[in-house]
Amino acid sequence: MALELIVNILLLIFSVFCFWQVGATMPKSADNELGAEQWPQALLFLLIIAIGWNLVTYFRKHKKEEIARAFADFLPGLVRFVRSKLFFGMILLVVMAFLYEPLGFLVTCLLFLGGYGFLLGERRPVRMFLTSALITMLLYIGFSVFLGIMLPRGYVPFLRNAALALESLFQIFK
Helix, strand or coil: CHHHHHHHHHHHHHHHHHHHHHHHHCCCCCCCCCCCCHHHHHHHHHHHHHHHHHHHHHHHHCCHHHHHHHHHCHHHHHHHHHCCHHHHHHHHHHHHHHHHHHHCHHHHHHHHHHHHHHHCCCCCHHHHHHHHHHHHHHHHHHHHHHCCCCCCCCCCHHHHHHHHHHHHHHHHHC
């Protein structure tokens, strides 16, 4: 509960800073058109309103005593959060983001889905690999073939060659 309040306040401060930064650094557009600086500012304005509403709702829902107890339990709660599956899932997602370009979509997605399956409790490696491979292929076909989105193939030569070989198999869908 205390973490929710802290994150909302930090998001509000960061959103206000971004709103100001966009207005201060982007060139001004003509008065009769929506320019490059006004679209991000409009979205940030809506985000600021939503965060403000969330803060008002938070203080309406919780009494001062509950908030004080939540802050007293903040550090133990933070330790519990760091030990949770949710935190490890977030770390896994960050690792995937860093490996996405160098290893390519196919390998990264396969590793991510396998790791997340393991995190969620799947302990049968064959089933986990087959499920991860099937989902990876469906995602690849959906994005690359049907939507025409170019997915990264990776920088590692043998992984790139494997991705190109798999892509040649899916040419029948195009």
